[in-house]
Amino acid sequence: MTDVDPDFAGPSRDKAAEIALVDDAAIEAAVDRVIEAAVRQRTKEVNSDLGASGIPGPYPDDMFPTEADYQWVRTWFTPFYDRDPTLVTGMAASLAGAKGALNSGRATVVANASSAVEQWAGATRDDFKTYFLDPFPNAVANQKVVVDELCVVLAGYEAVLRQGRRDAEKIADDTAKVLDSLDDCTSAEVLVVLGIITAATTVIGAIPAAGAALGLGGSMALIRGGAQFGAAGVESARIKGDTVEGVLQSMVDGCKALQDTMDGVEQGLADALSESGEAVGRVLSAGNPLDVTALLPHEPNGDGVTDVTDGDRPGSEEWRGRR
Numbered sequence: 001m002t003d004v005d006p007d008f009a010g011p012s013r014d015k016a017a018e019i020a021l022v023d024d025a026a027i028e029a030a031v032d033r034v035i036e037a038a039v040r041q042r043t044k045e046v047n048s049d050l051g052a053s054g055i056p057g058p059y060p061d062d063m064f065p066t067e068a069d070y071q072w073v074r075t076w077f078t079p080f081y082d083r084d085p086t087l088v089t090g091m092a093a094s095l096a097g098a099k100g101a102l103n104s105g106r107a108t109v110v111a112n113a114s115s116a117v118e119q120w121a122g123a124t125r126d127d128f129k130t131y132f133l134d135p136f137p138n139a140v141a142n143q144k145v146v147v148d149e150l151c152v153v154l155a156g157y158e159a160v161l162r163q164g165r166r167d168a169e170k171i172a173d174d175t176a177k178v179l180d181s182l183d184d185c186t187s188a189e190v191l192v193v194l195g196i197i198t199a200a201t202t203v204i205g206a207i208p209a210a211g212a213a214l215g216l217g218g219s220m221a222l223i224r225g226g227a228q229f230g231a232a233g234v235e236s237a238r239i240k241g242d243t244v245e246g247v248l249q250s251m252v253d254g255c256k257a258l259q260d261t262m263d264g265v266e267q268g269l270a271d272a273l274s275e276s277g278e279a280v281g282r283v284l285s286a287g288n289p290l291d292v293t294a295l296l297p298h299e300p301n302g303d304g305v306t307d308v309t310d311g312d313r314p315g316s317e318e319w320r321g322r323r
Contacts, residue, residue, distance in 0.1 A: 008144070008145075008148040008207075008208065009092075009148045009149075009151035009152045009155065009207075011206035011207065011208065012151070012152045012155040012156070012203050012204065012206045012207060013092060013151065013155045014206070015155070015159070015202055015203045015206045016155040016156070016158040016159040016162065016203050017089075019159055019162040019163055019166070019199060020162075020166070021085060021086075021162055021165070022081075022162075022165040022166050022168075022169050023081075024081045026169055027077055027080065027081050027165060027168055027169050027172065028074075028077075030077075030169050030172035030173050030176070031073055031074055031077050031172050033172070033173070033176040034070075034073055034172050034175045034176045034179070034248075034251070035067050035070045035071070035073055035074075036067070036176075037175075037176045037179035037180050038065070038070045038073070038179055038244050038248060039065050039066065039067055039069070039070060040179075040180075041179050041180070041182050041183075041244050042064075042065045042244045043064050043065060044182075044183075045243065045244060046059075046063060046064055046065070047059075050063070070248075073248070073251070076251070076252055076255040077168050077171075077172060077255065079259060080164050080165055080167075080168035080258070080259075081165055081168070083161050084161075085158045085161040085162045085165075088154055088157055088158040088161065089158060091154055092151050092154045092155065092158070095147055095150055095151050095154070096151065098147055099144055099147045099148070099151075102140055102143055102144055102147070117129060117133060130290075131290075131293060131297065132293075132297045133297075135290075135293035135294070135297045136297045138293075138294065139293060139294060139295055139296060139297050142294055142295050143295060146276075146280060146295075149273070149276055150273075152203075152204065152207060153269050153272070153273050155203050155204075156200050156203050156204050156265075156269050157266065157269060158203075159199040159200055159202075159203040160196060160199065160200055160262055160265050160266055160269075162199070163195045163196050163199040163200075164196060164258065164262050166195065167192070167194050167195060167196065167258050168255070168258060170192050171192055171237065171239065171251060171254045171255060171258065172251075174190040174192050174239045175239050175247060175248070175250075175251040175254075177190060178190055178239045178240065178241065178247050178250075179244060179247050182242070182243075182244070182247070188240065188241070188242075188247075189238055189239070189240035190238070190239045190240070191236055191237075191238055192236060192237045192238070192239060192254060193235065193236050194233075194234065194235055194236055194237060194257065194258055194261060196233065196258070196261045196262055196265055197233065197235055197261065197265060198235070200265045200268075200269070204269075233257065233260050233261025233262075233263075233264040233265070234257050234260075234261055235261075237250075237253065237254035237257045237258065238250060238254070239251060239254060280295065283295050284296065
């Protein structure tokens with residue numbers, strides 16, 4: 001078993017934090033620009049259509065669009081800032097606290113206990129050493145790996161939420177630009193690069209190479225090598241059109257593509273973590289007590305045990321976790 005870095009998930013957490021957070025107000029402001037541009041350009045289209053029809057002006061106001069007609073645009077962007085990435089950061093901090101408890105000196109206490117156990121008699125001494133003292137350091141290291149893995153997945157999830165906000169703002173910004181370009185009387189098009197897949201891959205890929213050799217049957221390796229996002233969605237969207245309606249439809253298509261890609265990457269993270277959870281479950285449900293100690297060392301049960309130091313071999317019911 002390779003020793004576990006105390007901050008093994010740190011590189012992934014740092015990579016997620018490097019993705020600048022776009023706040024709610026910035027996305028809402030970008031959507032405001034879309035609505036304003038849509039009203040402005042649609043008004044020009046109506047004027048042009050009425051003029052071409054030969055209907056003399058001036059025309060009544062109710063023939064022209066207002067911002068109220070385009071409030072539906074907001075509903076396509078709300079999902080991207082409904083979830084707050086900083087909440088995920090808080091969850092990761094709580095897990096780091098759990099890992100801190102694992103690093104808090106319990107191994108030293110167990111080491112001190114080892115000398116006391118040497119004074120015990122016969123089989124009890126041997127069993128306690130085999131099922132509790134010897135597996136303890138390895139089990140603690142494996143528990144750290146499990147916590148690390150959860151932290152890495154949370155970092156990946158945080159990256160998805162952060163990048164989703166950035167991509168949503170970009171879709172809105174480029175939609176407003178394409179709408180404004182309709183003044184040129186030509187069809188406009190902008191390619192929006194969606195960074196979700198790249199962001200998640202970068203964050204997960206930041207796990208140190210040693211991670212492939214750590215854990216319970218390679219549980220960390222399941223995240224490192226198993227979370228493949230290539231098929232999770234698309235990496236770009238095109239905002240285009242030669243009418244307001246056409247441009248807004250491409251915006252809707254872009255938002256759908258972004259949401260589908262976010263969902264796909266999140267599912268990839270969940271699937272990889274599920275595989276690791278199954279690996280942990282197989283260890284804990286193992287029939288061989290020594291297999292179980294890879295995660296959970298066995299200790300005297302405490303209830304109903306008259307004397308585990310009397311030299312007689314205790315029954316299995318007297319060792320927690322062995323039943």
